[in-house]
Amino acid sequence: MGCGRVGSTLARSLEARGHAIAVIDSNPDAFRRLGPSFAGMTVTGLGFDRDVLRRAGIERADAFAAVSSGDNSNIISARVAREQFGIDTVVARIYDPGRAEVYERLGVPTVATVTWAADQVLRKLIPAGEEPVFRDPSGQVRADQLFVPAPWIGHTIDRLERATGGRVGYVTRFGAAMVAAPDQVLQEGDVLHLFAYEAGADEVFAVLDRGPREEED
Template identity: 50%
Template sequence: MHFVIMGAGRVGASLAVQLDSMGHSVAVIDQDADAFRRLPSDFGGRRVTGLGFDRDSLRQAGIEDAYAFAAVSNGDNSNVIAARVVRETFGVKRVVARIYDPKRAKVYQRLGIPTVGTVRYTSTEMLRRMLPNVTDVVYADDNSQLQIVHEVVSEEWAGKKLKTFEDEYRTRVVYVRRQGQTLLANDALAFVENDEVFFAVAKEDRVLAVKALQRPPLPEEVNK
């Protein structure tokens, strides 16, 4: 898969190196050519000097073939502009932006742009949002084999009630994070695109439940 990263700072370089080491195709965009010195000499990806929201620079980086895009420069405005251009102009669905201002982050979440704030910001968090089929076990009880799992819901689940997912996959949704707000689960609550769901599940059932959220609902689930 191909990934495009805007910003060759410490985190951008770390992301690029990790993706490159996984065997993925990577392109890094930065307006300062000197920033690429953070990338090791054996880095196999592309280095593009330019603005991350400039369409020509994005095309040079292969945005039209990109699976995901990360905007991790040191400017909130630049990151969000780039994220919107990539999503709205080039149709890349997996887009994530680094945001310093938590008030702005809530606004951008409402625009459908997942954000990662500096307080909890790490390259691992960015990777989790960029890569497919990566689940996040936030709590595991070895005695009971119970796990609390954090997963981003596939857009095809939008409009389906949480209870449908719970009944089909032997889970219990604890809460949903939506546009910067936390919603406690209830039987009437339905999923919305880009929801982050936190649910309890037995260790043996976790993989099946996670895969269910990463694909469109099955026909029997749609009818419920």
């Protein structure tokens, strides 16, 4: 539900992956964002109206995404899809971070747009290591994304891992991702996707900053 920038992009992405899609929007002009190649169904109406949902094929659906510009419409639609039509996989886009937390506790997975966007900008503003890209629910393991520090250029991933105790999951080089190999030599401009224990993160970044030492070989 919702054929704005997010909804139309989501619909095209899912269709490109081979899924059958139905898009609901109260404004028929919004469907122009889908482009001429979109082969899915478009239904004009309110996404929380049960008859509209039935016309869109909700009774045959595997998943439902509520991504309109209105928090209330999204959460009502998501709850109708889950509670009245038995759709297990439901996601609602929510602008208000406080509401998002409440609905998560009610069992409706949400994407808190404002919080997510602010978090992404924050990570690009502050120095590497201060805020991870990901932290597991237990708070023990974190993932960080950072350009390879200058002291490590020309050294292998294996040497970096042995010195820091972290693990490089993959490296992005010239925009292409590569699964990390122990003997891979790091180059200027490489982006490391590094996993480490939260408790030892300060030491990991200290080692990254200072570079390799002979006694650590």
